[in-house]
Amino acid sequence: MLAETLAAIRPADPRALAEARAYQDRLTKPKGSLGALEDVAVRLAGAAGAVPPPMPVPAALAIFAADHGVHARGVTPWPQEVTVQMVANFLAGGAVANAFAAQAGASVTVVDVGVAADLPDAPGLVKRKIAYGTADLSAGPAMTVDQAVQALEAGISVALDLVAEGARCLITGDMGIANTTASAALIAAFTGRDPAEVTGRGTGIDDDTHTHKIAIVREALAVNSATPVGSQPSDALRVLAGVGGFEHAAIAGFVLGGARARVPVILDGVIAGAAALVAAALDPAVADHCVAGHRSAEPGHAAALDHLGLRPLVELELRVGEGTGGLLAHPLVCAAVRVMHDVATFDSAGVTEKPV
Numbered sequence: 210m211l212a213e214t215l216a217a218i219r220p221a222d223p224r225a226l227a228e229a230r231a232y233q234d235r236l237t238k239p240k241g242s243l244g245a246l247e248d249v250a251v252r253l254a255g256a257a258g259a260v261p262p263p264m265p266v267p268a269a270l271a272i273f274a275a276d277h278g279v280h281a282r283g284v285t286p287w288p289q290e291v292t293v294q295m296v297a298n299f300l301a302g303g304a305v306a307n308a309f310a311a312q313a314g315a316s317v318t319v320v321d322v323g324v325a326a327d328l329p330d331a332p333g334l335v336k337r338k339i340a341y342g343t344a345d346l347s348a349g350p351a352m353t354v355d356q357a358v359q360a361l362e363a364g365i366s367v368a369l370d371l372v373a374e375g376a377r378c379l380i381t382g383d384m385g386i387a388n389t390t391a392s393a394a395l396i397a398a399f400t401g402r403d404p405a406e407v408t409g410r411g412t413g414i415d416d417d418t419h420t421h422k423i424a425i426v427r428e429a430l431a432v433n434s435a436t437p438v439g440s441q442p443s444d445a446l447r448v449l450a451g452v453g454g455f456e457h458a459a460i461a462g463f464v465l466g467g468a469r470a471r472v473p474v475i476l477d478g479v480i481a482g483a484a485a486l487v488a489a490a491l492d493p494a495v496a497d498h499c500v501a502g503h504r505s506a507e508p509g510h511a512a513a514l515d516h517l518g519l520r521p522l523v524e525l526e527l528r529v530g531e532g533t534g535g536l537l538a539h540p541l542v543c544a545a546v547r548v549m550h551d552v553a554t555f556d557s558a559g560v561t562e563k564p565v
């Protein structure tokens with residue numbers, strides 16, 4: 210399924226991109242006056258191969274949940290059980306992501322790809338557990354390449370299923386105590402930045418723990434020979450398996466699945482940024498199908514977005530994950546596309562253009 214998906218992904222359609230850009234300039238507004246929103250609408254036109262692009266509604270949020278062996282190294286103040294407890298909270302509708310999803314009119318699907326506990330069946334829960342958490346990435350590979358592929362394929366099939374059910378915009382979400390450590394390691398590996406530049410404070414840690422966390426990321430990169438990453442897909446898979454998490458792998462698959470279905474994917478925070486680097490290393494064309502919902506407070510997120518060439522729509526110092534930043538950006542993406550559907554042209558409205 211991974212190979213089939215990679216073979217099916219197409220880059221942005223250059224004709225639709227050019228046509229959308231030219232159309233923006235004919236709408237009744239000064240040229241370029243909608244700033245970055247014009248770029249979003251043009252990007253979606255290129256991704257869909259249509260001008261105007263389809264409205265990105267309804268939206269579907271998928272929260273990929275997993276645990277991390279590196280938790281045992283003291284990289285986060287939170288107990289590992291919070292992952293499974295928050296999964297229950299998402300399913301009961303009580304998390305920030307649920308509130309923001311209600312506001313955005315988005316559905317919420319929770320996917321267990323590696324929580325370190327058994328979960329009872331529940332509406333809205335998709336069970337695709339690969340293992341009960343990863344191994345400690347600072348001691349050796351976090352997972353096998355085979356497990357990484359299984360998690361990628363879980364993400365692809367969740368994306369394709371949501372699109373088959375009618376979703377026309379996919380939003381990435383994550384839950385996993387300690388996953389900002391794996392995110393930092395992936396970002397350092399794929400961007401070549403130093404761990405000290407891209408390792409942040411996650412849910413909130415003191416200076417000593419932050420110094421320790423940077424050292425753990427360095428150990429992880431060294432023990433897994435995770436940098437530099439070569440240009441073959443097998444290199445990307447090896448690095449993902451070495452220092453990633455199951456949710457990173459699944460989110461990378463979710464992004465690939467959206468690109469395959471030509472349905473735009475709004476990326477959330479640093480975990481999604483790290484996962485998108487994996488997806489883009491597997492197929493650079495996926496970036497054309499992504500919108501960066503926001504820029505989180507984690508320093509590695511900006512590094513990931515720069516590497517991907519994506520500009521975040523919202524910057525509110527959010528650092529909760531779950532898909533919250535992606536959900537907040539959804540109405541902006543809708544507004545950008547609606548302009549192309551609803552706004553009159555200078556010709557149709559009889560408005561005089563600026564003399565050239």
Ligand SMILES: O=C(O)c1ccc[n+]([C@@H]2O[C@H](COP(=O)([O-])O)[C@@H](O)[C@H]2O)c1
Binds near residue numbers: 506
């Ligand atoms: O989305 C982000 O950029 C983000 C930044 C910091 C923390 N988080 C969330 O916090 C958890 C990981 O934090 P930590 O400190 O345990 O590595 C995980 O469940 C993430 O969803 C998320």
Ligand SMILES: Cc1cc2nc[nH]c2cc1C
Binds near residue numbers: 412
């Ligand atoms: C309470 C809590 C909620 C979260 N949501 C995403 N990551 C989280 C981490 C914690 C600790």
